[in-house]
Amino acid sequence: MKTIQVKSLKQNYSILVGSGLLSKSGMLLKKVFNPGCRVMLVTQKTVPIGHRKKAEASLRKAGFQVFFYYLPQDEKAKSANELFRLVAALLKNGFERGDAIFALGGGVTGDVSGFAAAVYLRGIRYVQMPTTLLAQVDSSIGGKTAVNTPEGKNLVGAFNPPAMVISDVDTLKTLPSRELRAAMAEVIKYGVIADPKLFDFLEANAKKITAKNPKALERIVSDSARIKAGVVSRDEFETKGERMILNYGHTFGHGVEGALKYQKLVHGEAVALGMLMAAEMGVRLGLCSGNFQRRQLQLIRSFDLPVSLDRLGITTKSIFRVMAHDKKKKSGKLRFVLPERNGLVSIVTGIEDAAILSVIDSLF
Ligand SMILES: NC(=O)c1ccc[n+]([C@@H]2O[C@H](COP(=O)([O-])OP(=O)(O)OC[C@H]3O[C@@H](n4cnc5c(N)ncnc54)[C@H](O)[C@@H]3O)[C@@H](O)[C@H]2O)c1
Numbered sequence: 001m002k003t004i005q006v007k008s009l010k011q012n013y014s015i016l017v018g019s020g021l022l023s024k025s026g027m028l029l030k031k032v033f034n035p036g037c038r039v040m041l042v043t044q045k046t047v048p049i050g051h052r053k054k055a056e057a058s059l060r061k062a063g064f065q066v067f068f069y070y071l072p073q074d075e076k077a078k079s080a081n082e083l084f085r086l087v088a089a090l091l092k093n094g095f096e097r098g099d100a101i102f103a104l105g106g107g108v109t110g111d112v113s114g115f116a117a118a119v120y121l122r123g124i125r126y127v128q129m130p131t132t133l134l135a136q137v138d139s140s141i142g143g144k145t146a147v148n149t150p151e152g153k154n155l156v157g158a159f160n161p162p163a164m165v166i167s168d169v170d171t172l173k174t175l176p177s178r179e180l181r182a183a184m185a186e187v188i189k190y191g192v193i194a195d196p197k198l199f200d201f202l203e204a205n206a207k208k209i210t211a212k213n214p215k216a217l218e219r220i221v222s223d224s225a226r227i228k229a230g231v232v233s234r235d236e237f238e239t240k241g242e243r244m245i246l247n248y249g250h251t252f253g254h255g256v257e258g259a260l261k262y263q264k265l266v267h268g269e270a271v272a273l274g275m276l277m278a279a280e281m282g283v284r285l286g287l288c289s290g291n292f293q294r295r296q297l298q299l300i301r302s303f304d305l306p307v308s309l310d311r312l313g314i315t316t317k318s319i320f321r322v323m324a325h326d327k328k329k330k331s332g333k334l335r336f337v338l339p340e341r342n343g344l345v346s347i348v349t350g351i352e353d354a355a356i357l358s359v360i361d362s363l364f
């Protein structure tokens with residue numbers, strides 16, 4: 001098991017990464033919570049029952065009073081309605097300040113649970129028990145919680161750090177391959193922004209990772225968690241600029257997702273395309289080498305992620321329009337996180353529209 005510490009203004013917390021952790025969760029959480037307390041295990045029916053049973057058995061054995069709460073699957077769970085339904089269940093079951101929410105599932109479960117914990121009785125503690133690769137390497141770390149509104153994604157939420165994160169890599173055995181591969185885009189991102197050794201490891205171990213070798217998964221989850229933990233510990237509220245490097249591949253990627261109206265591609269697949277466009281821009285501006293660009297392309301290919309915008313039914317203009325809209329929302333400035341070399345990126349503003357259009361065009 002690997003342990004990573006995260007600093008937060010509200011409470012520092014540990015991220016635990018390893019095999020077999022769900023079966024030890026009761027014992028691990030007893031150190032942080034009063035074991036007699038009530039626990040709302042927030043999860044989804046689509047989280048395989050084996051994982052739910054393991055966590056339940058371990059928590060009960062440690063003395064926790066376990067209640068189950070099921071969110072609907074998909075993004076529709078991230079709504080104000082669902083948030084208040086969860087709050088009502090907590091009230092009905094007599095949850096008090098010293099009780100807790102444990103989120104067992106992907107990013108959707110973690111985001112809603114963390115926000116409910118922020119507002120229930122003005123705040124109770126919660127734990128992230130992420131069971132998707134995306135949640136283990138990204139959404140469970142950093143305390144961002146939110147629900148969506150009809151106007152857009154993640155518009156209402158809170159910075160609310162968890163009391164602990166328990167990432168059991170064994171849960172990834174049941175994860176559909178497309179979900180695993182898509183989240184690999186975020187892992188590649190961490191290599192590019194901060195860790196050339198992680199990038200090398202991914203190049204050498206793509207097969208082991210896609211075959212879900214537990215040691216390889218533990219390595220990539222703990223490396224990613226360490227990198228994100230470092231960034232959010234130094235820039236918790238996104239006020240100092242550093243947290244922005246986590247958006248590598250996301251400025252272009254969001255343009256692609258928006259043009260597709262969030263259909264056809266999953267988030268990580270759009271991020272992979274975004275990283276390819278960022279590298280192309282990096283080469284054109286003389287920031288990074290063609291060699292880096294080729295290595296990144298090869299790595300993205302090795303995880304079977306998309307490398308072309310062809311056949312998606314979108315155009316350069318439709319992608320650009322979404323990016324221009326984002327720009328308006330961000331006080332007129334689009335910031336690009338561009339690679340310099342493996343493990344180093346920089347933030348560039350003021351790129352001409354024509355240059356952006358031409359880079360998007362290069363992926364068709
Ligand atoms: N808070 C943050 O900082 C942050 C960062 C990135 C993304 N997010 C959010 O995360 C969400 C996406 O998270 P996600 O990709 O984990 O999707 P998700 O939570 O919707 O999970 C995908 C599906 O897989 C199921 N599932 C979960 N674990 C499983 C397992 N081990 N085996 C099989 N199926 C399993 C889920 O029940 C769900 O149906 C988005 O809402 C996004 O906005 C938040």
Ligand SMILES: [Zn+2]
Pocket residue numbers: 186250267271
């Ligand atoms: Zn992302």
